[in-house]
Amino acid sequence: MAVLLALVAIAFFVLPLIALLRRAPWSSLWDTLNEPVARDAIRLSVECSLWATFFSLVFGVPLAYVLARARFPGRSLVRALVVLPMVFPPVVGGVALLYAFQRNNGLLGGLIYDLFGFQFTFSKWGAVLAETFVAMPFLVITVEAGLRSMDRRYEDAAASLGATRWTVFRRITMPLIAPALFAGAALAWARALGEFGATITFAGNIQGRTQTTPLAVYIFLESNPDVAVVLSLALFAISIIVLVSLRDHWFGGIRDAGR
Amino acid sequence: MTLAANVGVRLGQLDLRVALDVADGETVAVLGPNGAGKTTLLRSLAGLVSLDDGVVRIDDAVMDQPSSGTYVVPERRSVGVVFQDYLLFPHLTVLENVAFGLRSRGTSRGDARRRAHDWLARVGLDDRAGVKPAVLSGGQQQRVALARALVTEPRLLLLDEPLAALDIGTRTELRRDLRAHVATFGGARVLVTHELLDAVALADRLVVLEDGRVAQSGPVNEVSARPRSRYVADLVGVNLLRGVGNDHEVTLEGGGVVVTADPVAGDVYVAIQPHAVSLHRARPEGSPRNVWSGRVRGIDLLGDRIRIHVDGAVPVVAEVTPGAVGDLGLRDGVDVWASVKATEIDVYAV
Numbered sequence: 001m002a003v004l005l006a007l008v009a010i011a012f013f014v015l016p017l018i019a020l021l022r023r024a025p026w027s028s029l030w031d032t033l034n035e036p037v038a039r040d041a042i043r044l045s046v047e048c049s050l051w052a053t054f055f056s057l058v059f060g061v062p063l064a065y066v067l068a069r070a071r072f073p074g075r076s077l078v079r080a081l082v083v084l085p086m087v088f089p090p091v092v093g094g095v096a097l098l099y100a101f102q103r104n105n106g107l108l109g110g111l112i113y114d115l116f117g118f119q120f121t122f123s124k125w126g127a128v129l130a131e132t133f134v135a136m137p138f139l140v141i142t143v144e145a146g147l148r149s150m151d152r153r154y155e156d157a158a159a160s161l162g163a164t165r166w167t168v169f170r171r172i173t174m175p176l177i178a179p180a181l182f183a184g185a186a187l188a189w190a191r192a193l194g195e196f197g198a199t200i201t202f203a204g205n206i207q208g209r210t211q212t213t214p215l216a217v218y219i220f221l222e223s224n225p226d227v228a229v230v231l232s233l234a235l236f237a238i239s240i241i242v243l244v245s246l247r248d249h250w251f252g253g254i255r256d257a258g259r
Numbered sequence: 260m261t262l263a264a265n266v267g268v269r270l271g272q273l274d275l276r277v278a279l280d281v282a283d284g285e286t287v288a289v290l291g292p293n294g295a296g297k298t299t300l301l302r303s304l305a306g307l308v309s310l311d312d313g314v315v316r317i318d319d320a321v322m323d324q325p326s327s328g329t330y331v332v333p334e335r336r337s338v339g340v341v342f343q344d345y346l347l348f349p350h351l352t353v354l355e356n357v358a359f360g361l362r363s364r365g366t367s368r369g370d371a372r373r374r375a376h377d378w379l380a381r382v383g384l385d386d387r388a389g390v391k392p393a394v395l396s397g398g399q400q401q402r403v404a405l406a407r408a409l410v411t412e413p414r415l416l417l418l419d420e421p422l423a424a425l426d427i428g429t430r431t432e433l434r435r436d437l438r439a440h441v442a443t444f445g446g447a448r449v450l451v452t453h454e455l456l457d458a459v460a461l462a463d464r465l466v467v468l469e470d471g472r473v474a475q476s477g478p479v480n481e482v483s484a485r486p487r488s489r490y491v492a493d494l495v496g497v498n499l500l501r502g503v504g505n506d507h508e509v510t511l512e513g514g515g516v517v518v519t520a521d522p523v524a525g526d527v528y529v530a531i532q533p534h535a536v537s538l539h540r541a542r543p544e545g546s547p548r549n550v551w552s553g554r555v556r557g558i559d560l561l562g563d564r565i566r567i568h569v570d571g572a573v574p575v576v577a578e579v580t581p582g583a584v585g586d587l588g589l590r591d592g593v594d595v596w597a598s599v600k601a602t603e604i605d606v607y608a609v
Contacts, residue, residue, distance in 0.1 A: 161334075
């Protein structure tokens with residue numbers, strides 16, 4: 001019985017994939033992929049998702065460290081706030097970001113525009129911001145779990161050998177939680193790559209600037225389904241390639257380090 | 260004094276209060292059951308736990324003193340630690356592990372590597388410099404941990420259960436190795452262990468910790484010959500009784516009477532070596548001044564010796580040969596007589 005239900009579950013995952021592959025315009029695949037709108041979308045997606053992963057690491061790792069190590073009142077509240085973007089609808093996140101960062105009557109957006117003459121909305125950095133907003137929680141949660149499960153006595157050992165906190169963090173803590181760090185970054189990156197709701201709501205849908213691949217897929221599904229299908233395949237392929245290469249490179253490296 | 264500490268730490272259930280002075284070249288073993296506060300004491304000396312009161316001085320410099328607001332962080336203390344399980348950094352090579360302390364203290368890369376190589380050669384592991392610690396045996400890991408702790412030339416060496424992670428089979432040999440390597444270190448040494456054998460082999464002086472307090476301290480042979488607590492007595496395998504002395508007799512709390520060679524008075528401990536206790540099936544005639552009836556309540560095998568627990572007004576453990584067990588038909592529940600010469604009974608004040 002369990003096996004039967006499992007088979008249904010597998011079919012449930014595989015069937016849409018087959019349908020997508022069957023619908024693909026294989027003969028014109030390369031030409032479609034080379035259309036400016038498709039190339040812009042893919043380039044932008046890769047670029048924005050990598051930036052989002054970068055910012056998630058830069059801000060998310062310290063946040064995970066504080067959540068895992070510091071004791072302060074309201075820590076569970078902070079953690080709940082961090083997890084929030086994981087569970088609420090991305091489009092709601094987009095609306096919230098809009099009222100925080102838009103140029104007119106945004107909570108912070110107006111000030112940023114006055115000071116730097118820069119606005120997030122309708123710019124590539126708006127897409128990056130939206131993606132970071134939804135992706136960072138995955139990194140924070142994963143890295144925090146890694147920090148909590150590591151043997152902290154290694155940090156004591158390093159301190160007793162004369163290492164400052166920063167040296168301990170850099171040379172001991174980070175390498176020891178490398179598996180969690182990589183897993184968190186991969187999850188965040190995958191989430192950023194697929195981001196749709198927050199991006200289209202907050203950053204807009206401008207080709208070459210904020211129209212990432214998921215947005216383009218959605219827009220062209222009616223007007224030019226070939227492009228939509230090819231872009232879907234491209235996203236799928238990028239995910240597969242990166243995940244497979246990560247598995248060999250990262251997880252292989254981890255296994256060596258653990259031995 | 261290289262280390263002069265008066266440690267007061269409260270941590271959860273533990274209320275630790277220990278005075279500890281260790282001179283250069285001296286090894287003090289801190290012995291005690293689990294939860295007695297041994298590791299916490301060590302951590303407080305290394306600065307990994309801060310004091311609630313008291314003081315820790317190394318070479319007369321105050322490391323931690325809450326009353327004066329002084330606290331020197333671990334990385335600034337001249338302390339080397341060999342941790343329980345060694346805690347070699349798994350992602351660094353053996354050489355990088357040993358060089359870590361030097362690099363952290365600002366030694367140049369080349370210099371640190373050279374000195375780390377020197378130390379690895381001293382502990383006989385220079386040929387394993389490039390491997391990760393996980394491929395080393397327990398004994399090799401211990402030597403790397405020692406080299407890592409000593410390469411920065413600390414004034415105080417702390418060893419936390421350095422032999423606990425090793426197989427029983429290799430322990431004797433590695434205990435000897437460790438003793439030789441530790442002997443080359445000129446500073447003060449503190450060893451934490453729950454194995455009397457480690458303490459005897461490695462230490463000059465014993466501090467027995469029970470429930471965060473010093474239960475007994477002194478030279479190893481003195482502590483083991485005249486235990487002052489059930490824990491120490493069990494460790495050294497001595498019968499320890501407590502009672503009130505009067506003339507040539509000690510009356511135990513349970514009512515039994517022990518006859519002594521010399522007159523005694525007041526609250527006293529009575530220590531009897533198990534091999535001084537003879538067992539008989541019939542009441543023995545003749546010289547022994549102490550003859551107690553009892554019943555066998557347990558038989559332990561200890562190498563080629565056998566320990567018989569005898570329950571009675573004077574509860575004792577007797578050490579006999581396997582032959583005697585057979586000859587006397589000793590087994591659980593058998594009634595026996597235990598006898599001890601008065602001259603074999605050691606009595607000392609509580």
